């Protein structure tokens with residue numbers, strides 16, 4: 001079968017259309033014929049190569065996907081070929097101590113589709129039955145491909161790890177990425193009062209339409225911490241969603257209220273920071289990490305998406321033939337939302 005990914009790790013010049021054996025579903029597994037896939041920042045890291053994560057090559061990129069059931073492995077009898085589905089990209093073993101306690105996001109063997117396994121920008125993908133969800137009617141194929149990774153990540157980060165309570169002030173650092181556009185909506189849905197901080201006035205403005213009540217563009221004279229301090233009537237912000245790292249995290253910590261939390265899900269500007277610990281203990285504040293989600297959390301946020309109360313923001317949709325351009329779009333300063341690759345020009349075009 002055909003797919004889009006790479007044969008060797010490296011930069012964008014390594015992106016390639018590749019051929020791999022069509023996967024056969026084993027017991028408890030399902031093969032999905034993909035109709036759309038979405039890229040995440042993770043795909044960049046997978047392309048570049050991650051220490052300690054050996055992967056088979058050629059490799060097909062993509063953690064997010066939606067399509068139709070194609071073939072069922074032994075023991076799967078509650079799905080029919082042709083049913084419209086979407087994928088939960090998280091893979092947990094179900095057997096370790098964390099999994100048995102219902103804390104699958106902390107699974108000691110946690111993996112992600114498209115990172116540790118072949119991904120979704122191709123004709124087929126095989127996943128465990130428990131990773132398959134019927135596609136809600138309100139979600140288009142492209143939306144169903146765009147939602148799973150970012151919405152589960154944001155849901156756990158804000159609700160479970162960040163313990164967001166209604167009425168609290170929430171700041172989302174960054175406005176344009178898939179997680180930021182989801183975070184504004186989820187924070188608002190959970191009853192938070194949301195401010196967005198972005199270097200781009202256009203993106204900050206667009207975040208207002210997603211439910212933010214304030215949008216700030218920091219300057220040299222009015223840096224992030226000062227803007228948030230004033231917005232919060234000098235009480236500080238209760239919860240900050242910061243995936244930028246080096247460039248913003250020290251300022252985010254300085255913007256915290258007493259008992260405030262920063263939740264970190266990434267480090268797009270760099271991983272190393274210098275923090276004044278006195279701020280943390282004096283304000284009894286915390287910095288916590290979060291990644292992906294447990295299946296129960298996935299079910300929760302999917303139910304909200306199915307009701308139309310959250311909506312994935314699509315930056316752009318590209319055909320399979322233009323997958324390289326789609327991937328390049330991920331790095332664009334204008335990016336606002338998710339980059340989707342539709343696979344209609346790939347489907348039904350030959351050998352399995």
Ligand SMILES: [Zn+2]
Pocket residue numbers: 092093094095096097098099100104106107108109110
């Ligand atoms: Zn486990």
